[in-house]
Amino acid sequence: MLTIVTNRRAGCCDGLSRRDFIRIGSFAAAGLSLPTLLRARAQAAAQGRATRDTAVVWLWLGGGATHVETFDPKMDAPSEYRSTVGAVNTTIPGVQLGGLLPKMASVAHYMAFVRSFSHRNAGHAGGTHWVMTGYDNRLADNGGLPTHPSIGSITARYRGPNNPRTGLPTYVRLNGIYADGAAWLGKAYEPFDTSGQARRNMDLRLPADRLVTRRRLLDSLDRLRRDIDAAGLMEGMDSFEQQAFELILSDARDAFDLNKEDPRVVERYGNGLGRQLLLARRLCEAGAGFVTIHYGGWDMHGNIAAALRNRCPQMDHAVATFVQDCVQRGLNEKILLVITGEFGRTPRVNRNAGRDHWPALSTLALAGGGLRMGQVVGESNAKAEVPKTTPITPQDLMATIFTVLGLPLDLHYYNQAGRPTPMITDGKPIAELL
Numbered sequence: 324m325l326t327i328v329t330n331r332r333a334g335c336c337d338g339l340s341r342r343d344f345i346r347i348g349s350f351a352a353a354g355l356s357l358p359t360l361l362r363a364r365a366q367a368a369a370q371g372r373a374t375r376d377t378a379v380v381w382l383w384l385g386g387g388a389t390h391v392e393t394f395d396p397k398m399d400a401p402s403e404y405r406s407t408v409g410a411v412n413t414t415i416p417g418v419q420l421g422g423l424l425p426k427m428a429s430v431a432h433y434m435a436f437v438r439s440f441s442h443r444n445a446g447h448a449g450g451t452h453w454v455m456t457g458y459d460n461r462l463a464d465n466g467g468l469p470t471h472p473s474i475g476s477i478t479a480r481y482r483g484p485n486n487p488r489t490g491l492p493t494y495v496r497l498n499g500i501y502a503d504g505a506a507w508l509g510k511a512y513e514p515f516d517t518s519g520q521a522r523r524n525m526d527l528r529l530p531a532d533r534l535v536t537r538r539r540l541l542d543s544l545d546r547l548r549r550d551i552d553a554a555g556l557m558e559g560m561d562s563f564e565q566q567a568f569e570l571i572l573s574d575a576r577d578a579f580d581l582n583k584e585d586p587r588v589v590e591r592y593g594n595g596l597g598r599q600l601l602l603a604r605r606l607c608e609a610g611a612g613f614v615t616i617h618y619g620g621w622d623m624h625g626n627i628a629a630a631l632r633n634r635c636p637q638m639d640h641a642v643a644t645f646v647q648d649c650v651q652r653g654l655n656e657k658i659l660l661v662i663t664g665e666f667g668r669t670p671r672v673n674r675n676a677g678r679d680h681w682p683a684l685s686t687l688a689l690a691g692g693g694l695r696m697g698q699v700v701g702e703s704n705a706k707a708e709v710p711k712t713t714p715i716t717p718q719d720l721m722a723t724i725f726t727v728l729g730l731p732l733d734l735h736y737y738n739q740a741g742r743p744t745p746m747i748t749d750g751k752p753i754a755e756l757l
Contacts, residue, residue, distance in 0.1 A: 380603045381661050382616050384619070399705075400705060432696065432697040436699050440687040443683075448501050452470075456469065457474070475613035476494060490610075494613045496514035514613075596638060597637070600642070618637075623677050624673070661724070667681045668680070700715070700756065723753045725752075732752075
């Protein structure tokens, strides 16, 4: 059993901070061996529950990104409502994005922008919980624990914690988000934390005096494998035992190593968020099903135009590069990029030249996943205050993601009280995207 303790502090206006305590154990310690897991996966496939080879990259704009200056600039509105950074035309006729997103505008035909995404919780933790899990939690901003599992954990529960072909974790987080865990689904379905000890344990760090011992161990494993093959025992083993044997010795960890990537591609993505999105693409190619990235700093109560000039350019470059890269590799049919946060910002600029919390309209954009791109879904009213068309809810987003991942919309799991609990109660996939 491995215990990891990490500290994270969120730079939001409510001073939110939290301490994560993660335990990672082996399958056997949890009473679930790798061969048993693989058998269960095969039985699910035989029963018509085979999972799709699709993945989600969840880009979280922590703090609550403004919907006006990102994807709904409203340049025809009165000056106190319209985008403070202007607007830029996109490759979708008649559609504009915020003026600091020119690169995303150039790939807009590969994206879809939702302008009627809405819920009713204006708290950082509460809004995050609602979007991450599909359920409201009014106690979240008063220190309450998450009450429902995140979409990533549900994916890991349905598909299994690891990809049966490559051994890669199904659910990976590059940095943490409140309510991104498994809640009552259990620790086995928590995200694999790339910033913690679990990731570092994949790398070898041994002093020189232990290197000879390690080499002898590897040589012994190689001889064992050759001996097994030479004796014909591999063919006689249970097929799932054989698959487990292969996974244990796999090179799945290479997906985490950007040194394995073409240096020209690494340079094109750039640093910071770009490197994280590149890593997410590699992980999804290698078999991960859900990867989360937290790109915070969007809680802009004052001087929003200046603050946006600090956050938007990096996101603009990284997202546009990721979208282009996925299209060029044919991965836009497999990987769905979701860009969202806990809420939007007040339509009217406040007296500090900033915008405050506003859950009635939230930022949401998508790219890929085999969905219909090159469009705007939904419409806000003239001042970007509320949806003018039917609101799209967090559960609608959740149902859309389920559809991409091949999860049934009526999926149920037993909660801590032993009751069958639906993962989605009233959400429906966004019809325009299908």
